[in-house]
Amino acid sequence: MNTLNSKHIILGITGGIAAYKSAELTRRLRDAGADVRVVMTRAATEFVTPLTFQALSGNPVHTELLDEKAEAGMGHIQLARWADAVLIAPASANCLAKLAHGRADDLLTTLCLASEAPLALAPAMNRVMWQDPATQDNVVTLKKRGVALFGPAVGSQACGETGEGRLLDGPELVAALSSLFKSGLLQGIDVLITAGPTYEPIDPVRFIGNRSSGRMGFALARAAREAGAKVTLISGPCHLTTPDDVQRIDVETAAQMLTTVMQHIARNQIFISAAAVADYRPRVASQQKLKKQQAERIIELERTEDILAQVSQLEPRPFVVGFAAETENVERNARKKLERKALDMIAANRVGKDANAQDIGFNSEYNALQVISANGEVKLELARKTALARELIKLIAEHYSKHRQQQEHTA
Numbered sequence: 001m002n003t004l005n006s007k008h009i010i011l012g013i014t015g016g017i018a019a020y021k022s023a024e025l026t027r028r029l030r031d032a033g034a035d036v037r038v039v040m041t042r043a044a045t046e047f048v049t050p051l052t053f054q055a056l057s058g059n060p061v062h063t064e065l066l067d068e069k070a071e072a073g074m075g076h077i078q079l080a081r082w083a084d085a086v087l088i089a090p091a092s093a094n095c096l097a098k099l100a101h102g103r104a105d106d107l108l109t110t111l112c113l114a115s116e117a118p119l120a121l122a123p124a125m126n127r128v129m130w131q132d133p134a135t136q137d138n139v140v141t142l143k144k145r146g147v148a149l150f151g152p153a154v155g156s157q158a159c160g161e162t163g164e165g166r167l168l169d170g171p172e173l174v175a176a177l178s179s180l181f182k183s184g185l186l187q188g189i190d191v192l193i194t195a196g197p198t199y200e201p202i203d204p205v206r207f208i209g210n211r212s213s214g215r216m217g218f219a220l221a222r223a224a225r226e227a228g229a230k231v232t233l234i235s236g237p238c239h240l241t242t243p244d245d246v247q248r249i250d251v252e253t254a255a256q257m258l259t260t261v262m263q264h265i266a267r268n269q270i271f272i273s274a275a276a277v278a279d280y281r282p283r284v285a286s287q288q289k290l291k292k293q294q295a296e297r298i299i300e301l302e303r304t305e306d307i308l309a310q311v312s313q314l315e316p317r318p319f320v321v322g323f324a325a326e327t328e329n330v331e332r333n334a335r336k337k338l339e340r341k342a343l344d345m346i347a348a349n350r351v352g353k354d355a356n357a358q359d360i361g362f363n364s365e366y367n368a369l370q371v372i373s374a375n376g377e378v379k380l381e382l383a384r385k386t387a388l389a390r391e392l393i394k395l396i397a398e399h400y401s402k403h404r405q406q407q408e409h410t411a
Contacts, residue, residue: 004178007084007386008386011029090122127161130165193272196212198254198278202285218238
């Protein structure tokens with residue numbers, strides 16, 4: 001599986017002769033499907049021009065901490081929230097020292113402190129600088145904080161010496177970065193996910209639907225696959241790219257989604273209902289287009305199938321995770337749904353417009369979740385849905401593991 005496909009990668013470049021290798025790395029990251037934004041230190045621009053990386057990445061290169069073009073001049077915050085991962089290659093000895101001590105005196109080090117995305121460093125320096133006790137102490141400190149270090153390699157160096165300190169080659173760095181997204185938390189587990197809206201026909205050209213984009217469900221499918229699961233994604237109408245190695249089945253109505261879920265549920269250990277299934281449909285759908293001849297038209301509605309409740313009532317049943325998209329009383333309504341439908345876990349979020357009239361939840365790449373279960377609750381703060389999905393999959397994997405242990409204990 002190509003885990004870098006559609007990922008947002010910040011490539012940081014610090015001052016050192018190995019910066020020329022970052023040009024090939026940028027190209028290889030893009031070949032792997034990543035969207036790359038390059039951040040260069042001032043020293044790095046002395047070795048390779050920003051224009052080179054702009055051409056290779058297809059995006060403007062960022063060099064200044066205070067960006068007048070960014071909202072409120074805080075470009076580092078925007079980049080930090082945009083990133084799925086930050087890779088600094090090459091990472092100089094000076095860069096390692098600044099990060100180990102929490103220094104933030106340029107754009108690159110500041111966004112590292114401001115980002116919650118995984119951070120990876122690919123050191124490149126003279127062999128003596130690498131072996132220096134101060135550098136090694138900094139490496140130990142960074143590793144303890146969860147920072148990934150890729151390399152360095154052993155070989156001939158630009159200074160003419162030979163030893164440890166070479167920057168890893170582009171393909172090695174791409175492979176190492178890809179491994180950051182492979183957790184194995186759901187290895188060997190079958191997961192069924194629903195996503196997107198349903199469309200309930202009024203006539204051949206009109207329907208009752210909702211504003212769901214399907215992004216959260218698709219992000220969950222990608223995150224579950226990265227965690228090692230075998231994923232089946234049942235999607236309502238949406239125009240999103242199917243995640244790699246995920247089986248996708250397209251449906252349109254709530255009835256079709258229920259039928260498809262029931263056809264596949266038996267072999268799945270986890271069911272995640274992220275779809276925004278319509279609650280009502282027209283009792284009778286016209287076979288011909290309705291003409292605009294009347295001043296008023298009454299359409300009689302009936303309840304659609306409750307897919308989540310039906311799956312929860314199965315015996316045996318999978319570990320069931322629901323979603324609650326609310327405009328008010330988010331936590332209270334989510335808890336009621338958790339109890340009423342006997343779910344194992346529910347992820348609640350507010351939808352609509354925020355104080356700045358921006359879409360949240362639906363029609364947005366960002367979301368925040370309140371995850372509730374019988375064991376308590378966890379708040380996942382506002383983040384891109386791709387990052388949020390990985391955090392939610394970790395929680396689901398943790399709760400599912402405990403659930404399975406309890407079942408084995410009582411069997």
